[in-house]
Structures are given as C-alpha cells and as structure tokens.
Amino acid sequence: MRGRSTRLIVALDTKDTAQAVRWRHETAGHAGAVKLGLEFTYACGLDAVREAAGDSPLFLDLKLHDIPNTVASAIGSLAALRPAMLTIHASGGRAMIAAARVAVNETFPENARPLLLAVTVLTSMDAGALHETGVEGSVEAQVVRLGRLAIESGADGLVCSSHEIAPLRQALGDKPVLVVPGIRPAGSAPGDQKRVMTPAQARDAGADWIVVGRPITRASDPAAAAAAIAAELSA
Numbered sequence: 001m002r003g004r005s006t007r008l009i010v011a012l013d014t015k016d017t018a019q020a021v022r023w024r025h026e027t028a029g030h031a032g033a034v035k036l037g038l039e040f041t042y043a044c045g046l047d048a049v050r051e052a053a054g055d056s057p058l059f060l061d062l063k064l065h066d067i068p069n070t071v072a073s074a075i076g077s078l079a080a081l082r083p084a085m086l087t088i089h090a091s092g093g094r095a096m097i098a099a100a101r102v103a104v105n106e107t108f109p110e111n112a113r114p115l116l117l118a119v120t121v122l123t124s125m126d127a128g129a130l131h132e133t134g135v136e137g138s139v140e141a142q143v144v145r146l147g148r149l150a151i152e153s154g155a156d157g158l159v160c161s162s163h164e165i166a167p168l169r170q171a172l173g174d175k176p177v178l179v180v181p182g183i184r185p186a187g188s189a190p191g192d193q194k195r196v197m198t199p200a201q202a203r204d205a206g207a208d209w210i211v212v213g214r215p216i217t218r219a220s221d222p223a224a225a226a227a228a229i230a231a232e233l234s235a
C-alpha cells in the first residue's frame with residue numbers, strides 16, 4: 001500500500017541529555033520527530049525532555065497505564081512539554097483511554113493538542129509471550145481488538161508492528177495514525193524486537209511513522225544511518 005508518506009521518528013534512548021541533543025542534531029535533516037521515553041525521562045527528568053527535543057516535534061512515549069484518574073492527572077502534568085504525540089497502553093481499557101482523551105482535550109489548547117496514541121501489543125512480544133499473559137488467539141487478533149477499543153474510546157492512533165497494519169486498516173479505516181516501531185534495516189540485529197520489518201516494508205504496508213532507535217543511535221555514524229533510512233523511505 002503506497003499513497004501515504006511515511007516519516008521517521010528517532011528514538012533518543014539514553015540517560016544522557018547531551019547525548020540526546022547530539023543525536024537530535026545529527027539526525028535532524030532526516031527525521032520528522034524525536035521520541036523520548038521511559039529511560040530518558042526517569043534518568044534526566046521532565047525539564048531535560050524539553051531540552052533534548054529542542055525544536056523537533058516531540059513523541060513523548062511514557063506508555064501511561066494506570067487507573068483512569070491517575071492517567072488523566074499525569075497527562076495534566078505534561079502540559080509544559082508540548083508533546084506532538086503521547087502514549088498510553090490500550091490494555092488499560094475503555095475508561096482509562098476515555099479519561100486520557102478528556103485530559104488531553106482539557107490540558108492542551110486545540111491548536112497544540114498532541115495525538116493520543118494507544119500501544120496495542122508491544123513489538124517485543126511474539127505469540128508465545130502473548131499467550132503467557134493469558135491472551136488466547138493470535139497477536140494480530142489481539143492488536144485489532146485493542147486497536148478497535150482504543151479508537152472507539154477516543155485515541156487518535158495506535159502503536160503497532162508493521163505486521164498488523166493491513167488488518168488494522170481493514171478494521172478501522174484510514175483515519176487512525178499508525179506509529180510503528182520494530183523497524184530493522186536489512187542486515188541489522190533485531191535485538192529484543194520480535195515483530196520486525198525493514199523501513200521500506202513498513203512504508204509499503206502503510207505506516208504513517210516508523211520509530212527507529214538502536215539501528216541509528218548505536219551506529220558508528222548515526223547521521224548516515226538516519227540518512228539511509230530516510231532515503232529508503234523515499235525511494
């Protein structure tokens with residue numbers, strides 16, 4: 001599936017603010033946004049998140065998952081970070097997702113409202129790992145089930161692997177924004193990622209955004225690695 005353009009988000013996974021800023025500068029010409037997540041935020045704090053993101057659109061990947069009141073209150077504490085996207089876990093359920101939607105609408109002015117993204121099934125999980133959590137059936141069925149619940153409950157989009165893009169589009173249409181980690185350029189190590197595709201495969205499947213961390217940040221030349229991925233996306 002082509003027709004939607006697919007953009008790159010660089011995951012700045014580090015405990016060092018200066019390193020995050022360096023990676024942002026090195027990859028800025030090739031990425032549409034930077035992602036700051038649990039590792040950086042716990043190590044460096046919220047003020048450093050804003051510093052690390054600089055002028056780049058910020059994907060704030062804190063994967064909130066708690067009772068509705070706590071998630072809503074936490075979102076209220078994130079106003080100063082001006083994220084372009086933020087994440088919650090779809091498995092938190094309908095009431096939690098709906099509370100997050102209300103909190104986003106109340107916390108941010110309409111012209112600066114982040115996309116509320118729900119994580120479906122982590123890309124580090126395969127069928128065996130999912131079954132161990134008590135979920136029967138396929139990863140794809142669970143992603144579509146959680147994706148439908150999240151969109152019905154007010155999420156703007158989903159975090160999923162490339163493998164579930166087609167079934168999600170079939171179930172939910174073109175509107176939800178699909179953000180896709182688990183991206184590995186040909187020949188690069190999967191590490192802990194289980195459901196992976198290359199940048200071009202994710203683009204052809206219909207990803208709106210791909211998220212890439214270690215293949216860029218652990219490369220000997222992060223700028224060149226990001227440039228190669230951007231070139232692959234636009235080929």
Ligand SMILES: O=c1ccn([C@@H]2O[C@H](COP(=O)(O)O)[C@@H](O)[C@H]2O)c(=O)[nH]1
Pocket residue numbers: 011013037119121122123124159160181182183191193211212213214215
């Ligand atoms: O299902 C998910 C949700 C989030 N992530 C995050 O994306 C990056 C991927 O980094 P790589 O180094 O390219 O594997 C990382 O920050 C994760 O927290 C994910 O991988 N899967």
